[in-house]
Amino acid sequence: MVSTEHRRHRPHASSRRTQLTRRIVFLDIDGTLIDEQERIQPSTVEAVSRARAAGHLVFICTGRSRAEIYPQILDIGFDGIVSAGGSFVWFGGETRVSRTMSLADVTFAIDVFTRSGIDFYVQSDSAVIASPGFRAHLRRLLAVDLADSDRVEADGALQFETFFEEGGELLRGDIGKMCFLSAETPIDEIRETFAGRFDVINATVPVLGPHSGELLQLGVNKGSAILEVCHLMGLERADTIGIGDSINDVEMLQLTGVGVAMGNAPDAIKAHADQVTTGVDDNGVWNAFVRNELISADESVVPTAAFA
Numbered sequence: 193m194v195s196t197e198h199r200r201h202r203p204h205a206s207s208r209r210t211q212l213t214r215r216i217v218f219l220d221i222d223g224t225l226i227d228e229q230e231r232i233q234p235s236t237v238e239a240v241s242r243a244r245a246a247g248h249l250v251f252i253c254t255g256r257s258r259a260e261i262y263p264q265i266l267d268i269g270f271d272g273i274v275s276a277g278g279s280f281v282w283f284g285g286e287t288r289v290s291r292t293m294s295l296a297d298v299t300f301a302i303d304v305f306t307r308s309g310i311d312f313y314v315q316s317d318s319a320v321i322a323s324p325g326f327r328a329h330l331r332r333l334l335a336v337d338l339a340d341s342d343r344v345e346a347d348g349a350l351q352f353e354t355f356f357e358e359g360g361e362l363l364r365g366d367i368g369k370m371c372f373l374s375a376e377t378p379i380d381e382i383r384e385t386f387a388g389r390f391d392v393i394n395a396t397v398p399v400l401g402p403h404s405g406e407l408l409q410l411g412v413n414k415g416s417a418i419l420e421v422c423h424l425m426g427l428e429r430a431d432t433i434g435i436g437d438s439i440n441d442v443e444m445l446q447l448t449g450v451g452v453a454m455g456n457a458p459d460a461i462k463a464h465a466d467q468v469t470t471g472v473d474d475n476g477v478w479n480a481f482v483r484n485e486l487i488s489a490d491e492s493v494v495p496t497a498a499f500a
Contacts, residue, residue: 218253220436235478278417279368415443
């Protein structure tokens with residue numbers, strides 16, 4: 193379960209280094225790489241490209257499965273992906289970590305959601321399967337938001353819909369995480385139902401509403417996945433940087449050598465970070481990269497390197 197305690201103060205990373213060190217950065221997607229309209233700041237693309245050119249590693253670290261990561265995000269170029277809230281780790285062209293739910297737990301969750309009339313979907317490493325009715329429910333939630341966003345394709349389809357298989361086999365042995373949409377059942381009631389079996393967090397996309405959320409395996413989160421990456425790659429935790437904005441980023445912010453909250457993050461999330469950068473629409477990733485000396489300031493890209 194996520195701790196609500198503030199993290200302890202740690203010395204700034206630069207004070208621990210006497211020479212240039214290769215760093216590894218873990219970037220959340222929603223609210224960090226892309227805004228609520230799913231737009232990417234040009235400075236974000238430039239920051240990632242320059243940091244990698246300087247020899248640093250940059251990973252996506254997201255609650256999405258790999259199947260839900262849009263091509264325009266992947267086209268930025270990354271060294272690896274932590275997906276489904278830490279369930280899977282992919283780099284070097286293959287899945288290196290796979291932590292999945294037991295069939296008993298999956299069966300229990302599907303039964304609860306089905307009996308309660310809650311629409312949901314399951315996330316495997318490379319697939320997303322939704323319950324019947326999920327797509328229509330999601331469109332209703334997003335109806336007001338769609339007019340001013342990059343979610344709609346030229347043919348009128350929603351971009352994320354291309355990644356969902358609705359009505360496919362839900363009871364699977366390769367599920368890392370489950371997400372649900374709830375209009376009637378309070379999330380506190382859902383949390384109580386799954387207590388001791390899953391961690392339940394609120395949805396990380398605000399437009400989905402206050403009673404939608406995610407089922408996480410106990411002990412499986414972005415922070416624990418980052419430890420797996422460090423072990424596999426022979427890297428020190430002190431050389432990690434985590435950047436995020438939401439409830440599923442807390443363990444990442446707490447565990448990484450430098451945890452950076454986006455300026456658009458709620459105050460409760462910022463409390464767990466070492467630094468707060470500017471917002472997702474205000475060059476937040478670029479400014480965080482400059483502050484942590486992954487790249488140099490460049491006024492041709494961003495006029496000032498300001499921080500929240």
